[in-house]
Amino acid sequence: MRYSNELISWSSKFACGINLIDEQHKGLVKLVNEMFNHVTGNNIQENNYFNRVIKEAVDYIKVHFATEEKIMLATNFNGYAEHKKKHDCFVLAVVENIRDYRYGKRVSLYSFTKFLKEWVLTHIAVMDKQYFEYLRIIASRKANGKLSITSEDIASAHKYG
Numbered sequence: 001m002r003y004s005n006e007l008i009s010w011s012s013k014f015a016c017g018i019n020l021i022d023e024q025h026k027g028l029v030k031l032v033n034e035m036f037n038h039v040t041g042n043n044i045q046e047n048n049y050f051n052r053v054i055k056e057a058v059d060y061i062k063v064h065f066a067t068e069e070k071i072m073l074a075t076n077f078n079g080y081a082e083h084k085k086k087h088d089c090f091v092l093a094v095v096e097n098i099r100d101y102r103y104g105k106r107v108s109l110y111s112f113t114k115f116l117k118e119w120v121l122t123h124i125a126v127m128d129k130q131y132f133e134y135l136r137i138i139a140s141r142k143a144n145g146k147l148s149i150t151s152e153d154i155a156s157a158h159k160y161g
């Protein structure tokens, strides 16, 4: 693989403790790594791969964003609107990059994947971290220390927002 140094290894610093979210973030990391693994330098190969996986990749990202937004709304997280705006802007940027890739406008599979990687890592570290911390405040009241969002959490979350 040409860019093995670009691969992301999952680390606990990306985790929030909510299983559903952590699994989805692991899925995003896997997606980025798989894309890097298909950077061969051969345009035809790369195009075939890109066309085969890109729709599924975008759908995966959208499902993840929708999940986060649902949790943030349900728990009355006050950073919801700003966070959703970041998600929406990113989806638009991805669509634009896909268009540029297809029309050969200086976007290669490598640069596309690099853009995806940087956004995902920064977003988890900066934006997602904000609601991770909020969820931890809500969940810290649990006796077993496990994080999960229950209907009682949601019902009392506004007190902490």
Ligand SMILES: [Fe+2]
Binding pocket: 025, 064, 068, 124, 128
């Ligand atoms: Fe996320």
Ligand SMILES: [Fe+2]
Binding pocket: 065, 068, 083, 087, 123, 127, 128
């Ligand atoms: Fe997010």
